[in-house]
Amino acid sequence: MRFIINHVGVPFLCAIIFVLGCVVVVKQQEIEGLKHKLALAEQTAEARKALVEEARLLQQAVASNSAVKKVTVTAYNPTTGQCDEDPLVAASMRKVRTGTVAVSRDLFDQGWVFGKKIRIEGLGIFEINDLMNKRFTNRIDIFMWDEGQARQFGKRISKAALLEI
Numbered sequence: 001m002r003f004i005i006n007h008v009g010v011p012f013l014c015a016i017i018f019v020l021g022c023v024v025v026v027k028q029q030e031i032e033g034l035k036h037k038l039a040l041a042e043q044t045a046e047a048r049k050a051l052v053e054e055a056r057l058l059q060q061a062v063a064s065n066s067a068v069k070k071v072t073v074t075a076y077n078p079t080t081g082q083c084d085e086d087p088l089v090a091a092s093m094r095k096v097r098t099g100t101v102a103v104s105r106d107l108f109d110q111g112w113v114f115g116k117k118i119r120i121e122g123l124g125i126f127e128i129n130d131l132m133n134k135r136f137t138n139r140i141d142i143f144m145w146d147e148g149q150a151r152q153f154g155k156r157i158s159k160a161a162l163l164e165i
Contacts, residue, residue: 057163058119067110067162072139073120075150076102090130102130102141112162121159 078087078096090096092114101120103112112118112128119125120140132141140160144150 054119054125057125057165058161067112069138069160070157071160073142073156073158074139075142075144075153077144077147077150079147092129094129096129096143098143098145099126100129100143101126102132102143103128104132104136104139105134106137117163117165119161119163123158125163
């Protein structure tokens with residue numbers, strides 16, 4: 001009798017342990033898949049929240065009669081040909097950096113001054129950090145580190161809003 005239990009029971013127990021191991025592996029894969037979906041959902045929620053906030057800021061700018069203008073938008077990068085003798089320092093005396101813009105002097109004189117935030121339609125929110133050459137009017141220049149990327153950006157006409165934030 002003991003012989004039958006050992007020869008029949010051990011393989012049966014091994015089969016049960018194998019099946020349970022497979023179930024654990026499958027459940028672990030399902031858990032990892034759900035964790036990934038949760039991470040994607042959280043990223044999507046954050047992106048949607050940012051879009052809603054951007055829309056709210058634009059509505060606030062328009063509602064408060066803030067300056068909303070149709071402007072020419074270009075891009076620049078830190079070269080002496082496009083800037084003055086120290087291309088890494090902006091007219092605001094701060095370092096140049098991604099997320100900032102230079103504005104034409106006519107806009108600057110209308111209150112589009114250093115430190116203010118602007119929203120450029122379709123491009124996002126930027127901080128005013130620099131001034132353009134006085135030959136330009138009604139124009140915004142977005143700072144980019146890469147010259148090729150700045151050239152590829154080209155010249156566009158867009159709406160820009162001065163934000164009160």
